[in-house]
Amino acid sequence: xxxxxxTVFAIxxxxxxxxYRNTGMESEPQLTALNAPALEATxxxxxANNHDKISRFQSxxxxxxxxxMEEAAHVTAVAQWLNGQVLDRQIxxxxxxxxxxxxGQMRRHYHKxxxxxxxxxxxxxxxxxPPQEIIKVLHS
Numbered sequence: 001x002x003x004x005x006x007t008v009f010a011i012x013x014x015x016x017x018x019x020y021r022n023t024g025m026e027s028e029p030q031l032t033a034l035n036a037p038a039l040e041a042t043x044x045x046x047x048a049n050n051h052d053k054i055s056r057f058q059s060x061x062x063x064x065x066x067x068x069m070e071e072a073a074h075v076t077a078v079a080q081w082l083n084g085q086v087l088d089r090q091i092x093x094x095x096x097x098x099x100x101x102x103x104g105q106m107r108r109h110y111h112k113x114x115x116x117x118x119x120x121x122x123x124x125x126x127x128x129x130p131p132q133e134i135i136k137v138l139h140s
Contacts, residue, residue: 001120001138003029008091010082011134012098012106014071016127017078020134031131039077075102079109086114094118097134099125 004026011018017036024030075098085091094114098106100123110118126134 002026003095003135003138004093004119007093007095007119008034008085009095009097009134010078011127011129012075012078012096012102013125013127014074014099014102017074018127020131029135031134033131037081039074039081071102072105075105076109079106079114083109083111083114086117087111092117095120095122095138097122097124097126097138099123099127 003022005022005024007022007029009020009022009031011020017039019034019036020031021034022029023032082091082094082096086094094117096103096106096118098121103121103123107121120138122138124137126137
């Protein structure tokens, strides 16, 4: 996968949100960490709707259900923040890397404009991994 200069990478899981920008060349990417905003996960309604569908098939302790709702609310907040950045023209090329569950939740909240700048989605959990490992996975 070619990674143009200036591409923003959102690395997401149910708890973490990391941002990088390719400051290198397309052929030799160099991921530079950006300050990710401290997002407040407040959209529990979307998480609750998703949770209701899940809970019919899974039983779990209330704490486990709350954790799942918090994770869904977190990734929803990330998607909404990314939407805002795209609409404000702060991001014009985006790659989203997230674990499969988080990626599925985020897709429900993508704005059409975000979909237009989305270069790729990678369904892997790479949160907390070094930038070189992220690049290696994207090139494989």
